[in-house]
Every structure is written in C-alpha cells, then in structure tokens.
Amino acid sequence: MNRPEDGERRASRRGFLTGAAGLAAVAGVGVRAEAAAPNPQSTEPFWGLHQGGIVTPAQSHSYFAAFDLVETRREDVATLLRAWTAAAARMASGQTAQPLDSALKPAVASHAGDAQTKGGDAYATPDSSTMAADTGEALGLSPARLTLTFGFGAGLFSKDGKDRYGLASRRPAALVDLPKFVGDQLVDGHSGGDLSVQACADDPQVAFHALRQLARLADGVAQIRWVQSGFMPNFNGKETPRNLMGFRDGTNNPRIGDPQAMAKVVWVGEEGPDWMRGGSYLVARRIRIALEHWDRMQVAFQEQTVGRHKYSGAPIGKTKEFDALDLDTTDKDGNPVIAQNAHVRLAAAASNDGAQILRRPYSYNDGVDFTAERWPPWRQGQEYDAGLFFICYQRDPRTGFIKIFERMAKFDMMNQFVTHVGGGLFACPGGAAEGEFIGQRLFETV
Amino acid sequence: MNRPEDGERRASRRGFLTGAAGLAAVAGVGVRAEAAAPNPQSTEPFWGLHQGGIVTPAQSHSYFAAFDLVETRREDVATLLRAWTAAAARMASGQTAQPLDSALKPAVASHAGDAQTKGGDAYATPDSSTMAADTGEALGLSPARLTLTFGFGAGLFSKDGKDRYGLASRRPAALVDLPKFVGDQLVDGHSGGDLSVQACADDPQVAFHALRQLARLADGVAQIRWVQSGFMPNFNGKETPRNLMGFRDGTNNPRIGDPQAMAKVVWVGEEGPDWMRGGSYLVARRIRIALEHWDRMQVAFQEQTVGRHKYSGAPIGKTKEFDALDLDTTDKDGNPVIAQNAHVRLAAAASNDGAQILRRPYSYNDGVDFTAERWPPWRQGQEYDAGLFFICYQRDPRTGFIKIFERMAKFDMMNQFVTHVGGGLFACPGGAAEGEFIGQRLFETV
Numbered sequence A, B: 001m002n003r004p005e006d007g008e009r010r011a012s013r014r015g016f017l018t019g020a021a022g023l024a025a026v027a028g029v030g031v032r033a034e035a036a037a038p039n040p041q042s043t044e045p046f047w048g049l050h051q052g053g054i055v056t057p058a059q060s061h062s063y064f065a066a067f068d069l070v071e072t073r074r075e076d077v078a079t080l081l082r083a084w085t086a087a088a089a090r091m092a093s094g095q096t097a098q099p100l101d102s103a104l105k106p107a108v109a110s111h112a113g114d115a116q117t118k119g120g121d122a123y124a125t126p127d128s129s130t131m132a133a134d135t136g137e138a139l140g141l142s143p144a145r146l147t148l149t150f151g152f153g154a155g156l157f158s159k160d161g162k163d164r165y166g167l168a169s170r171r172p173a174a175l176v177d178l179p180k181f182v183g184d185q186l187v188d189g190h191s192g193g194d195l196s197v198q199a200c201a202d203d204p205q206v207a208f209h210a211l212r213q214l215a216r217l218a219d220g221v222a223q224i225r226w227v228q229s230g231f232m233p234n235f236n237g238k239e240t241p242r243n244l245m246g247f248r249d250g251t252n253n254p255r256i257g258d259p260q261a262m263a264k265v266v267w268v269g270e271e272g273p274d275w276m277r278g279g280s281y282l283v284a285r286r287i288r289i290a291l292e293h294w295d296r297m298q299v300a301f302q303e304q305t306v307g308r309h310k311y312s313g314a315p316i317g318k319t320k321e322f323d324a325l326d327l328d329t330t331d332k333d334g335n336p337v338i339a340q341n342a343h344v345r346l347a348a349a350a351s352n353d354g355a356q357i358l359r360r361p362y363s364y365n366d367g368v369d370f371t372a373e374r375w376p377p378w379r380q381g382q383e384y385d386a387g388l389f390f391i392c393y394q395r396d397p398r399t400g401f402i403k404i405f406e407r408m409a410k411f412d413m414m415n416q417f418v419t420h421v422g423g424g425l426f427a428c429p430g431g432a433a434e435g436e437f438i439g440q441r442l443f444e445t446v
Helices: A007-013 A020-026 A074-092 A110-122 A204-217 A259-265 A291-295 A299-306 A343-347 A401-411 A440-444 B007-013 B020-026 B074-092 B110-122 B204-217 B259-265 B291-295 B299-306 B343-347 B401-411 B440-444
Strands: A061-069 A147-152 A195-201 A222-231 A280-289 A362-372 A380-394 A418-428 B061-069 B147-152 B195-201 B222-231 B280-289 B362-372 B380-394 B418-428
Touching: A061 A204, A061 A380, A074 A147, A074 A204, A074 A440, A195 A204, A195 A280, A195 A418, A204 A222, A204 B291, A204 B362, A222 B362, A222 B380, A291 A380, A291 B204, A299 A343, A343 A401, A362 B204, A362 B222, A362 B362, A380 A418, A380 B222, B061 B204, B061 B380, B074 B147, B074 B204, B074 B440, B195 B204, B195 B280, B195 B418, B204 B222, B291 B380, B299 B343, B343 B401, B380 B418
Parallel strands: none
Antiparallel strands: A061 A195, A061 A222, A147 A195, A147 A418, A222 A362, A280 A380, A280 A418, A362 A380, B061 B195, B061 B222, B147 B195, B147 B418, B222 B362, B280 B380, B280 B418, B362 B380
C-alpha cells in the first residue's frame, strides 16, 4: 500500500535481477557469493546430515504436497530429485528456484518438447524455453526460515504390483502400508502419493511459492496428487501453541533441542538402509475437528477429554503445564484423576511401552461445507472444514505412530470430535551434502 | 515445541484467567483496566468515526465471512449487532470475546433454549449456559492488529421481496444489486449474504478465532453462508506486495495515509444516509487465477498483459515502480507502449473519468481441484484453487467498482487467466463510539 523506499535495493541485494549478481548465479558460483550474508534469524540450513523441517523449530506456515509419479524411467525420477534438491537449496537461502535471467529448465526437459509436439499449432503450448525460471511472487521477501522436506511413499518402490523403477527390493521394512484404523474415513483426494514435499516458512507466500516452483520443475515426471495448507499461531517460540480446540498442543513432545532424544525417537540409525540413516518416517493425518460440536461442550468436559486443564495446560489436578503427567493418581473414590480414555493418557509413552513420536502439527482451515444433521434439533448449515494437519516423525512407524494410534483410534474420548480424513506415510531420507541430491544413495546403490 | 518460561505470566497479564483481573472484567470495568498497556504496535483502535480494516495498513491474514440472517425480528438483529460490537471491541484489544470465567451469552439467548427444548432428552444439546464464553485458541497471543469490519448486504433490507425487518425503505441507493459482468461465473457457495464480517490480523489464528466467536454469538439469528481465508506476504510494510501472479499489486492505490484522498474515494459523505456517513461500500470478488496457465507465459507477455514490468513494477517503458503511468506514449510505429487492453490502462482513473477505488486485496490458496483439458495436449490433473480475494472500498460502487470493472470485464487482457467465481457488495456503516453498536443509527432512526 505504501510506497517502498528501498524496493529496488532489496531485490538487487538478493541477486534476483540481472547484472553482476545474476551472472554469478548463472556461472554456478556458490549461492552465498551472489547475496549478502542472510539474516541468521531468517534462514535455515539446507545441506546437512538431516533434512530441514523435521527438528527445525516450527515455522508459522506449511504447504504440503503429495505427488504421483507419472514417468516410468528411474533416471527421470533421479533427475527430478536432483533438480528439486538444487532448487530447494536456492530457495532456502532466499533465491529464486533457478536464476531469474534464464528460462525454466524442467527437471526432464524432453517432456516439455513432447507436449509441444503433441499440441502442434492447434494449441499454442508455450515452449518451456520461454517460460520464466521462477514465478516471482517471493521476490523481495525474506527466506522466512524456509525448509523443504522430501519423502518417498510406497509407490516409489512398487505400485499396482509393478516394480516401476527397479526399486522394489529396496523398500524399507518400516515403510509399511498404514493399517486401516478404527474410525478412519480417509478420502483419496487427501491421501497417499509416491513423493511428498512439505514447505514450511514464516510466510505463507514463501511456502506456497516454493512448492509451486517444485511442481513446475516436475512437469512430465510427477504431478500433484493432493495438497494441504497449515498454520501455527505466532506463539513467540517459547510457549506451547494452542490448536483450534483451544488447548496447548505439544507439551509432552520430545525436545527438538535434545540430540539424544532425537536420535532415539526421530532419526533412523543402523537398523535402516544406508539411504535412510539420518532420515525419518513422516506420518501425516488430516484430522477434521467438529469445532461446532466441541465448542458446545463445557470446559470441564473438554478437560476430561484431553486430560489437561484448558487454560494452564497442566495435567488434570495439577497447576502448571509441565507438571509431571501422573497417570496413577486416583481421587478419593479410587477413580483415576486422568480418565482411562483421556487423550493424554492414551498418547503417553507410559501407556505405550515407551513408544514416542515427534509431533510437528499445523492447524488447517479450509473454509466451510454444508451439512445437515438428521436428528433433533435438526441443525443445518455450513460447518468448518478445519482441524489439525497432524504430522509426526519417528524412526519406525511400526513402533511409533501405529503402535500409539491403534489404541487411541479405539478408545480416545476425543474421537467424538475428530475424524481422520486423509494422510500418508513417507520415508524421508537423510539430508544431502552440497553437491548431492536428496535420496541419492537410494538411487545409486541399486 | 519448546518449554515456555513465561506462559502463565503472559496469560495472566492479559486477564484471561480467573482472579482479580478476571473479576474486573465480570464487573464491567473498562477493557484497559484488566490488562496491562497493550503494545501499540499490535493493536488497532476499534472505536471511532470509521470502522477498522478499511484504511488500516493491511494485516498479513484475513478471514472473511458472509452470514444469512435466519431470524425475523428486527430487534434480534440489533441485539446481534450490539453483541458483535462488544465482542469485537474486546477482541481487538486482545481479550476474549466475553469474560472467560462466564458462560457463553449468545446475542439472543432464547434460541439456545429453543434448541434445547426441541432436542429434549433424545439429543443432549448442551445448554448454552454451560458453554465456554470463548473457545480459547487465542489465549496468550498478541492482538495482532486485529480489526473486524462489518457490512450489510441487500438482504438486510429486503429478501425474496419481503421487508423482513421494516428496513426496506432505508436501503441506500448505492447498495445496488451488482450487475452480472461479462465473464462472471459466480457460484452461490461463495457469493452474497445479508451481513459480512472481515477479520484481519497479523496472525491467522487470531483472525479465525475472532470470526468463530462472532459466529457462536450469532447462534439462532444468523448463520455462516460462505467464508474466505486470505493472506499477504510479509512485505515489511514499505514495499508494494506481490500477488500470486508475481506482480506488485497496489502501486497506484490511493494512499491510505492521505485523509483527503480517503474522503474523496472511500468515505461516504453527506450524500449518504446518516448511518452510512463515515462508512464505505465493500465489493468482494473471489478471483480464481489459472496459475498453471499464467506460469507458462513468457514474462514479456505477462508484462504486456499487466502493463507493467514484472520485477521493477515500473510501467512498460519506464524503470521505477512509481514512475508516472503515461497512457499516451507510443512506440516508433505509433502503437501505444501500454497496450489498449492492458490491465493497468483499463484500471486507471484516467481511463474511467477519474473513478477510483481503494483496493485491499488478499491472496487466497484453497488447495487443488481436479481438472482435465479437452484439447491437446490433453493435460489433466490437479490445478490450484488459488488467486486473489479482491476487496475494494469506495463511497459509491456505481461510480467505483462497477464503473471501472464493466469495461475491464469486457476488454482486460488478463481475463484469459482470471475468473470471478464469487463475491458480494456490502454497505459498511460508519464506526461506533464507545457504548454504541455498529449500525445503530440505521436501527434507531427507523
């Protein structure tokens, strides 16, 4: 709205425009060379032993996409991952996906040509050599702590019984087919996929921009199957954020700042194939919350359901959020203070033979849908399509999410208010060193 | 994720919990009395000559809802507006919608009783007297510059030929039925409504929280008809933000810091009914952008379409964003440098007998939908349901949006890429002084 004072300067600083900085990028000079030192507050490292976006302090916005592979050649998939890795590293440092003064270079350039040939004169399909390398809407924005986290679904290894890429024998035992849990109402339009990418950033435009560039690079090799936006409140990085149920969510999470805890809970170790070492398994669940229904409950009932006090976050009967969750306490009548079917009891490690996961959820808010209740008082009208886009990481989903959720799906008192309507399981490989690409060890060791 | 050090202190500071601060709220002590001085960076005034959210510097997130009135008594509508005003003022200052240690008080309490009676024992409809006054997910968050902007649709004055509230004669001449523009593809599920509320805040959770509380207060009087989320990039408040087309959007907007310009373009003056003085007319358009199609165009073609250079934002042929838009310049062959059908030419005041509007748009990103093209190369797959939630304000839509858009709808080169799929026109009354409610003069002068 207001007139920029320094718009040109800022864009130039980051090397988006032509000129010396842009040429440096074309010449392949390292990303740091073409931009002034980034604000350490606003970038997250891309290269490393682990992918970003897993133990990274949660950014405020997320854009998740699952892709279906439509190409049959393994080398094309590897080429896509190479192009995605390069673009992701550039974008994480605040640059465009490819140098802006070049044309779009899709991961597998032949496909743009194919489309052109098929289309002929009847349909003026633009030649990819004339498309902009980047769609531009993140120009001038901070990198906003962008992370891009890549995962492989079961479909990369085999699909409809076919070993499309000669990778079937490499499928990790931990990359199981998720069982159908009690109450699951998963819809195809929000489930599965051969590849996953999650963009997280402190700016929704930066997150969506990143995914959009990756989707363009994938043209002809992979296409979007489903997407999900998410957000977190600006919770100042210190407090445990509240989700849309109004309760703090994540109090008992293992601490991301504790490398030993992360090694125990999150990171695949020697038990996994080499390409998964330093990686993790991502379980995503699109959990729709019946907010209108929840909002009609008394706070005391909500607290019994969760097993915590709403405002303080303390376990029932305690006063502080981080007071120990004591599952054995009983009231004067001998009944457990935290109900047998309370959410926190069923989720607790103590109730699951020590099983733990790292939860990294976002709330989602996808508008409203019409509904009509078929019982008195015959409410009808729009209801929120909102809830929790639950994401968790673990070194093995069989002893992580599946172990924990099988009982929760049956007994959790919260199930009256939540429905799992989508999601997936993805193997997120270890991180890449500069010059490598994400998943390289999987493709090279076959 | 991390353990809060000061969670309890912060919540208490803002008077959400019981105790002295909460009791002060119950006792009706002024809102400032129960909280420490708010950060002036993070609150926008609620009371005043004008409603907030119109000439307020754009916040990063928006949640817009249109409501249908379902109640037939005028006094109930007035009561709803009184309750909405009180809750909005509280929330804008960072408080809960109603004191947290009280039960929910819907605007028209009798309705909760009605539902209870109808439901009886067969359906355990909770009594509103036991519902929490606030759903809680904004506890501990900053007010985040929350504004709530209320508007009246034509349906408040008459609907299906009925003068439901005895207000038909008060309908302002400027509150016309929007014409059907060339290319309009409006769908009911995103259009119209008797009342509108837009929540804008620098935190998506704060914006949605506010709307959700207002919807709860409206129980039995009004229900949600459609909603739309929106976002802006973190553009530092100085630069003109880019929309999802990658172009700067708003360069030629009248300046919100210029009261004379606002008086001329935005605020209803003596020509309007008294309750609209200091108010403005809101036109909303949900504009879906065919991003995949746009992204295949050369940048030079995109620039011809818009009439500006993509990266600098300068008019075609100029170098700086705020260089004058010179529509008369021709090239050496005598052709206009800015094409006859370029977006900026058709939108310019000079092309519309001086007509101007204040644009206050947000981008939206509602996931993906399946599509299949019926021509070569027969593309199919998911396409983005994303674009621009265009909102503009003006003192009279007949000489504002309608005047400008009638020609744009026919001739704008950008129409190849954008489709208007929803929206509405709402009369936003002047602001309220403390103790009044929004729209009071309309209801009291009948």
